[in-house]
Amino acid sequence: MTIVNLRNRVTLTIFVLFFLVSCKMTKPTLQTKLINDTPSSVAFSPNGDLIVAGVFGGARTWDLTSERHTDYVSKLKNETPKNVCFSPDGSLIAAGVWGAVRVWKLGSSDFTDFPTKMKNDTPCRVYFSPDGKWITAGIFGAVRIWNLSDGVFKDYPLKIRNETPEIIAISTDGKVIATATFGGVMKWDVEPF
Numbered sequence: 001m002t003i004v005n006l007r008n009r010v011t012l013t014i015f016v017l018f019f020l021v022s023c024k025m026t027k028p029t030l031q032t033k034l035i036n037d038t039p040s041s042v043a044f045s046p047n048g049d050l051i052v053a054g055v056f057g058g059a060r061t062w063d064l065t066s067e068r069h070t071d072y073v074s075k076l077k078n079e080t081p082k083n084v085c086f087s088p089d090g091s092l093i094a095a096g097v098w099g100a101v102r103v104w105k106l107g108s109s110d111f112t113d114f115p116t117k118m119k120n121d122t123p124c125r126v127y128f129s130p131d132g133k134w135i136t137a138g139i140f141g142a143v144r145i146w147n148l149s150d151g152v153f154k155d156y157p158l159k160i161r162n163e164t165p166e167i168i169a170i171s172t173d174g175k176v177i178a179t180a181t182f183g184g185v186m187k188w189d190v191e192p193f
Contacts, residue, residue, distance in 0.1 A: 096123030
């Protein structure tokens, strides 16, 4: 073995050891299901005790004091919700899943699906109203609001019917919603259920 080959092997060995040590030192404190899974979104609960993230196959919450986690499954096993959020009182989490908005009750396996117009429509973001009584998401051609107590919904159509809004704003009193759309911003007064 030549000195050059020996030097290359030693350099490679040092690099590999350094890489392994640095990966171990920068390991995330709250692990996902898969080692190569990167959460799609992260949110704190209103009281700051929990964190929720969209992970492969659903949503995962972590208790910040114990670092224990709880998983909430999505409709499809290989689906990662793009955005997960807490209800204002911290008792529910919600995310867009294949063909619906799924709302999970924290601490249980109970969930409710609120369907979109199209079965393959997956809402990007979900928003709870300030009072926690309804949720909203962009669906194909509209902004849809669902009443959490009975699932009744109301659509607020867009100017262009094949557009799907991603970002929705809700006024602090929950009486007006708005979204960006082709050519500007559309806003609507929220009709009571």
